[in-house]
Amino acid sequence: MPLTTPGYPQLLLRGLLAGLIAGLLAATFAYLAGEPHIDAAIAIEEAGAPEGDALVSRDVQSGPGLFLATGLYGIALGGILATAYTVLRRRLHTGSDTTAALGLAAAALTGIVLVPYLKYPPNPPAVGDPATIDQRTAAYLAAVALGLVAVWAAALAARTQTHPWARATAAAAAFGVVVTIAYTLLPTFDEVPADFPATLLWDFRISSLGTQTILWTTLGLGYAGLLARLAHRTETPVTLP
Structure with missing residues (x-):
């Protein structure tokens, strides 16, 4: 279905929501489970580095900044998921919109x-x-691309x-x-200090x-649920012509 089809805005809006x-649920988890470890790591870093002024305080980074950034990131991913659903729905071998949405989210997670x-x-x-930050960034992006290739290869093989x-x-x-090929070809970086707490x-x-x-997981379940509500409201499946 072309992106100009009237149904796409509805699908996109639900993806963004x-x-x-x-994003907000993930930020809540990150705030409760991740931020204490970041603070501990920063304390280790600052213990061996000269004191400097941070552009943004940790209170802002770990509070409003975290929720804002993760919320915006989630919105962007929701838009990508909705677009992928719109483009690929006809090629997914399932009659269930819920299965299609969850399958795309699971493929992305993998x-x-x-x-x-x-x-x-x-x-x-x-x-x-x-x-080595440039090399590590390039290698990570290559791993993401190869991860998507691996998912695509698995889908083709299954068919x-x-x-x-x-x-x-x-x-x-x-x-x-x-x-296996990707992990073999990609470089390895082992830069964890020997004295860093395991x-x-x-x-x-x-x-x-x-x-x-x-x-x-929340994105997939949420989008699938919103699609189900849309189908119930229109009394027709959210399948694409």
């Missing part, structure tokens, strides 16, 4: 979050060499089979091959993954 809700996360887990402040177990096996094999590093990474998981 679902994204806002997802390709955009999980695949890069396992290769390049996030590090708190005080971890990482500033001299070559008819039996459910065969579809699942083909998808897992294709996904695994692409991810527990703090682990807790920070788990809270970061939890924030992303809550964001995408």
